[in-house]
Amino acid sequence: MKILETHNLKKYYGKGDIEVRALDGVDLSIEEGEFATVVGTSGSGKSTLLHMLGGLDYATSGTVTVAGKKIFELNENDLTIFRRRQIGFIFQSYNLVPILSVYENIVLPMELDGRRADKKFMDQIVQTLGLENKLDALPGQLSGGQQQRVAIARALVTKPAIILADEPTGNLDSRTTQEVLGLLKLTSEQFHQTIVMITHNEALAQLSDRIIRIEDGRIVNDYANRAGVPGGRSFTRHEEDMEEAGETGREVRI
Numbered sequence: 001m002k003i004l005e006t007h008n009l010k011k012y013y014g015k016g017d018i019e020v021r022a023l024d025g026v027d028l029s030i031e032e033g034e035f036a037t038v039v040g041t042s043g044s045g046k047s048t049l050l051h052m053l054g055g056l057d058y059a060t061s062g063t064v065t066v067a068g069k070k071i072f073e074l075n076e077n078d079l080t081i082f083r084r085r086q087i088g089f090i091f092q093s094y095n096l097v098p099i100l101s102v103y104e105n106i107v108l109p110m111e112l113d114g115r116r117a118d119k120k121f122m123d124q125i126v127q128t129l130g131l132e133n134k135l136d137a138l139p140g141q142l143s144g145g146q147q148q149r150v151a152i153a154r155a156l157v158t159k160p161a162i163i164l165a166d167e168p169t170g171n172l173d174s175r176t177t178q179e180v181l182g183l184l185k186l187t188s189e190q191f192h193q194t195i196v197m198i199t200h201n202e203a204l205a206q207l208s209d210r211i212i213r214i215e216d217g218r219i220v221n222d223y224a225n226r227a228g229v230p231g232g233r234s235f236t237r238h239e240e241d242m243e244e245a246g247e248t249g250r251e252v253r254i
């Protein structure tokens, strides 16, 4: 089932001489349960795309449909509610609330929505992510990798239609990157959770089911990633992305 679809999606910033066509006609369709990555050079429009998919901002034109709903037809208030219920965000900077415990951080989106976390599901998530012994800790008492695992738990707990992650391992060392990405992939499989993740790092993209390449606000390549699958085709990496991936990228290749 299609969980997310865009049609001729455009986002232009500024006007006249300073106009930037951050997205310039994106048609994209994501199936339920897919773990897709978006790759592309700096400034190519990746974060702008994620913002549009998650309804963090309105597009210049075109549509985004999430779980059958055209999100730009919603007013700001309804869009906020829709976002809270249907979209899970994971950012590079974790965005945890420092004065709340790990447990409180995880259930916060549910509580903001006046709902209670499903205890059984919560336990499953916490166990999968290895956070059982950290529930009473404050974010400041955790390592970067642990904080990002909390952010993943928080994104999963509402059972959103889609999780959107913007460079979720950008602040982590290579070993922790591998661990966090492995857990993200595991959760996508275990909970059949749709995930769209931005990364600069081609080696990380290899962990996903599908790689979408964006340049100058347009999709220039989009294909199922079968690297690592016996008989699957190998993946050609672009020189500039290999340079960006650097040592870290190659290390996490599995």
Ligand SMILES: Nc1ncnc2c1ncn2[C@@H]1O[C@H](COP(=O)(O)OP(=O)(O)OP(=O)(O)O)[C@@H](O)[C@H]1O
Binding pocket: 013, 014, 020, 021, 022, 040, 041, 042, 043, 044, 045, 046, 047, 048, 049, 200
């Ligand atoms: N709020 C804004 N106002 C004006 N221009 C913007 C705004 N946000 C993004 N842009 C421009 O849109 C283009 C795409 O930016 P975007 O942040 O989507 O790139 P990106 O692919 O995420 O890059 P990076 O890999 O560096 O994070 C860039 O040229 C950027 O300068």
Ligand SMILES: [Mg+2]
Binding pocket: 046, 047, 048
């Ligand atoms: Mg970005």
